[in-house]
Amino acid sequence: MAKIRLGVLGADDSLSVIEQVAKEFAEFSVIPVVYWEESEIPDRIKPYLSEVDAWLCSGQVPYSISQELQLERPIFYTRHSSEGLYQVLLYLSHERGLHISDLSFDTLSPDTMNGLLADLGTDAKLYLKHYTGVIDSEELVQFHQSLWEQGCTKVAVTCLRSAQLKLQQIGIPAMHITPTKSEVRQVLETIPKTCHLLASREAQVAVQLIHRSVKGADVPEQVFDAAIHRYARHLQGTKQQVHTNRWAVYTTRGAIDEITTHFTMRPPFATVTALADDVVCGGMGVGATVREAFDRARLALEQAQIYGPGNWAGALETNTILAPLGDVNGGLALEYGREDLQQLSGEVPLSALTLSKIASVLTKRKSTRITVNELAEYFNILPRSARRILLRLEEHGLATIVGEETTYQRGRPRKIYDICL
Incomplete structure (x- = not known):
């Protein structure tokens, strides 16, 4: 059986852990791709796009960047969970005598950090910058630097290697949370089955x-x-x-x-x-x-x-x-995917998907006529939002008021729109 060509994208220290664990798996032929700045990633992986069957990223940020590149291969990543965090905290506590309140953290989920506090039985002050997707390392550096300069913290704990290196360059003690062997092993175990499924x-x-x-x-x-x-x-x-x-x-x-x-x-x-x-x-x-x-x-x-x-x-x-x-x-x-609605969306300030939903509603009703409240009910939106949609259609000659409902005694009569898409 042919080996899975696994492109491993990450910082130097994380790559070292992943490559070591990957040796336990005979299914893989590992192609390491190291980067130092997140902005390098598109150029770093470009030569390997046709050389790999799957990608494994060493964290959330390289994974999110790879997703944005819309690669044709499945992409996996090692998560920053409590296991790697605990290793860093044990070291800082044992070797430096530091407490949670002496540290600033980034990337980790509030769930993970709150679970940590609960496990320790403490309500210590927590300095955390959580985000989803991609972030510039400079933003993390500024977060940790500000707290350190104010005397709030003594060490920065980051999930981005580039942020750690920049912090150390300006004299701020920083540690990088790398994936643990068990975290890497867990991801590697799922990749062969997924690749086989997709192939x-x-x-x-x-x-x-x-x-x-x-x-x-x-x-x-x-x-x-x-x-x-x-x-x-x-x-x-x-x-x-x-x-x-x-x-x-x-x-x-x-x-x-x-x-x-x-x-x-x-x-x-x-x-x-x-x-x-x-x-x-x-x-x-x-x-x-x-x-x-x-x-x-x-x-x-x-x-x-x-x-x-x-x-x-x-x-x-x-x-x-x-x-x-x-x-x-x-x-x-x-x-x-209707081409006529795609073209129409360029002329009307409404997305092709919104226009498609309107067309679907009319087809379902077997009528081109509808009121604001009826459209709101189908779209599961507020009437004022539905009214804006109909007004935009009217402004572009795609909807015409053809009458009013007379069955409602209170409030204004409901206008009936005839839509032509």
């Missing part, structure tokens, strides 16, 4: 993006992560946390068809995970490649979030979004 010629790729909603804020991240793992196994797939509060589950079109009855029902998330339905929103995308499926899942998730916690949507290879799934009224089928 199968018979299986159309499916990606689910699961976002923890405000209703799930009280569920500890470790509990949530374990629940997503059970859910992924139920689908015979693999999971990966892609951002704070967001997970990707990689599986096949067949598995999604089965659990949603061909995209007509919500997946049995609560049944499988023992968590409430409303602690998440989910978007499902399918495609010929992981990139296609991931991008469609993102579009589907955006639509699911409009309808609120507990809702799911699906984006098919026909450029159709079904949202929300399992709705008693049948939901909407949005043809977001």
Whole structure:
């Protein structure tokens, strides 16, 4: 069996840990790609784009940058969890006699840090800069430097190697949290199965993006992560946390068809995970490649979030979004890839997706006429937002007021718009 060519992108010290652990896995042929500044990443990986089967990034920032580059290969990353943090804290406590309140932290999730305080049984003051996605190392340097110069802290603890080096250059003690061997091992164990799944010629790729909603804020991240793992196994797939509060589950079109009855029902998330339905929103995308499926899942998730916690949507290879799934009224089928609506969106200050939703509503109603309140109900938005949409259509000659409803006795009569897309 051919080895998986694994491009490993990271800072020097993190790469060392990953390469050491990767030697335990006969499935991989590792291609290390080191960088010193995050701005170097696009140029660093460019020569290897056709040379690797998958990418493993040494943290959140290189992963987010790689995602923005829309690579055609699956991308994984090692998470900064409590394990690596505890190693650094043990060293600083034992060797330097420092306390939590003497330190400033970045990147780590509030859940991780609050869990640390709970484990230590302390309510010490915490200096933390949390962010999602990409950040400039200079911003982290300024955060740690400001606290150090004010005398609030004695050491900076950062998840960005470039920030550590810059802090040390200006005389500020700094430590870099690198991934632990067990964290690296956990990620490496999922990569072969995912690559095999995505390379199968018979299986159309499916990606689910699961976002923890405000209703799930009280569920500890470790509990949530374990629940997503059970859910992924139920689908015979693999999971990966892609951002704070967001997970990707990689599986096949067949598995999604089965659990949603061909995209007509919500997946049995609560049944499988023992968590409430409303602690998440989910978007499902399918495609010929992981990139296609991931991008469609993102579009589907955006639509699911409009309808609120507990809702799911699906984006098919026909450029159709079904949202929300399992709705008693049948939901909407949005043809977001229509060329005529793409062209129209350049002339009207409304997105092609919004225009597609309007077209879907009219098709569902079998009428081109609608009121503000009716549109608001279909879109799950406030009436004033629906009114703005109709006014923009009217301003561009795509909607005309053709009458008023007379069944409502209180307030102003509801205007009836006739829409022509």
